[in-house]
């Protein structure tokens with residue numbers, strides 16, 4: 001079946017299909033039942049599957065992740081919703097010291113198929129703690145898989161694949177794009193969970209990003225095209241493991257590269273990507289790999305978010321700089 | 326809250342109106358069972374003492390003694406049924422061993438060979454040790470929620486219904502995870518027993534800093550049934566935890582048991598308890614030793630010295646065996662670093678593993 005769906009509905013459909021296919025899949029989180037979550041991503045699932053499968057949990061993030069670990073030990077496949085990016089930290093220990101290390105501690109004898117869904121990123125004009133991009137912490141943590149879809153079809157399939165994964169998956173959802181529609185085909189997955197994908201072909205500069213940032217890059221690429229600069233956009237759908245092949249291939253072709261992200265740049269995913277690309281593509285580079293990031297400051301009050309978040313203009317400024325070499 | 330005790334410090338029976346209902350259970354235990362309990366305590370202490378020696382001789386990186394806490398641990402371990410699951414902290418050597426973990430497997434953690442080392446499927450549900458204080462309370466609660474969701478508890482058949490035991494200490498009781506676990510356990514009616522060994526110290530901090538009420542008293546605020554026992558009285562610990570576990574399994578009612586005990590040894594071999602506690606305090610607790618108490622009880626019941634000396638001989642063998650194991654054990658392969666990070670192959674880790682092999686080979690070693 002193929003239909004136009006917003007990302008939020010694609011995620012909803014993926015969880016629904018996964019729950020219908022496998023009784024061990026459970027949803028856990030704050031307000032995810034009758035309300036359907038504050039973003040309505042789990043809308044209707046409690047009505048369909050009941051309170052035994054959709055758990056409106058106590059308001060305690062460590063409790064949600066910690067009990068999900070115990071449920072996984074028992075054979076369940078919990079999918080946990082964290083209400084907002086900035087509220088994952090009370091559950092941080094249970095994610096990075098427990099969930100991430102459990103398989104290792106068990107020497108691979110037990111799988112921990114837990115998905116932690118985190119709506120992340122800015123552009124929604126919200127109060128403090130509601131617009132952050134904490135994915136770097138999780139990508140830095142061995143034992144976690146970290147993915148971030150940018151399209152509705154990826155939202156559907158990556159959620160299905162994340163739930164099927166036997167390892168814990170941190171699933172970053174582009175909350176600013178929850179209502180952006182795209183074609184979803186439930187016939188079969190186009191890509192494996194951890195593939196990086198060329199979202200738009202080009203020849204002069206490679207633009208790299210993930211999640212909602214991919215939409216900004218596409219916008220920047222369209223503007224650059226009008227000015228005679230051809231941009232290739234690579235969607236890094238998986239932050240850990242990170243599939244470098246399409247990035248390397250693209251950079252060998254273009255020789256120029258801009259990596260963009262909403263998170264602060266210091267010790268960030270963008271830094272890691274830039275470092276790896278210069279190791280692997282040194283002789284192909286015509287210019288240094290440039291990073292465009294949020295500033296190394298707490299996410300500002302909403303009236304300043306447009307200044308803080310990299311937009312197409314800041315990406316294009318970096319494109320100008322790499323083209324000047 | 327009254328504390329249940331059946332045996333006095335010398336092992337003589339205390340029978341009164343407060344504990345007569347508990348005696349009615351205890352009186353059904355056979356001497357064979359009593360002797361088994363004593364045996365588990367004596368063997369564990371021998372193991373524990375020898376592991377401490379091995380640490381001092383540089384053969385273990387660290388040791389965590391459980392000396393003085395064997396009574397409550399034996400009581401609860403024997404009260405658990407076959408189908409139950411145990412989430413230990415890191416001091417429950419007797420309990421995990423009773424479920425099927427070999428002493429060697431415990432020592433392997435402390436000689437730095439593994440972070441875990443046993444498979445819960447092979448140890449009658451004894452899960453791995455957990456070092457981040459309090460975290461396992463949530464894992465146990467989640468597991469118990471799963472037991473209930475599976476319909477594996479609450480049928481009313483104690484031979485089949487499952488229950489979960491989670492161990493933590495007075496210090497751990499202050500952790501957010503421990504409170505969240507009580508909340509989840511109560512909300513989801515999870516068949517779990519919180520077994521809290523109040524050994525009076527969290528490293529150097531006395532339990533009065535963790536709580537100004539008894540810990541058991543706290544549980545009622547969470548809507549969890551609670552009780553308190555003399556944790557150096559194996560018999561009392563057995564009867565009370567047996568009843569609580571059966572309530573948990575049959576009624577899906579979480580339970581909280583505070584065991585009043587004392588850590589006779591140092592927190593770990595890195596600790597120096599003389600800096601924070603008095604020798605008077607230590608001596609007074611040594612007089613309440615759980616093993617001597619059980620021995621006194623059994624002697625009064627006419628158990629002969631031959632039984633005790635057979636156990637002591639076995640204990641010497643346990644100590645010798647753990648020494649042999651530790652001195653002869655090998656270093657893990659460096660593959661251990663890479664092989665179990667994910668459940669399947671990870672390209673980046675495979676590359677790193679290869680790079681390490683190439684680096685090591687570059688020294689021209691004998692492959």
Ligand SMILES: Cc1ncc(C[n+]2csc(CCOP(=O)(O)OP(=O)(O)O)c2C)c(N)n1
Pocket residue numbers: 416456457458493494495496497498524526527528588592
């Ligand atoms: C989260 C965390 N903080 C600190 C420590 C260091 N630490 C290890 S054991 C311990 C004391 C624990 O006391 P208690 O819970 O009473 O257990 P006991 O050691 O007495 O058995 C501390 C502070 C730790 N392991 N985890």
Ligand SMILES: [Mg+2]
Pocket residue numbers: 494495496522523524525526527528
């Ligand atoms: Mg303590």
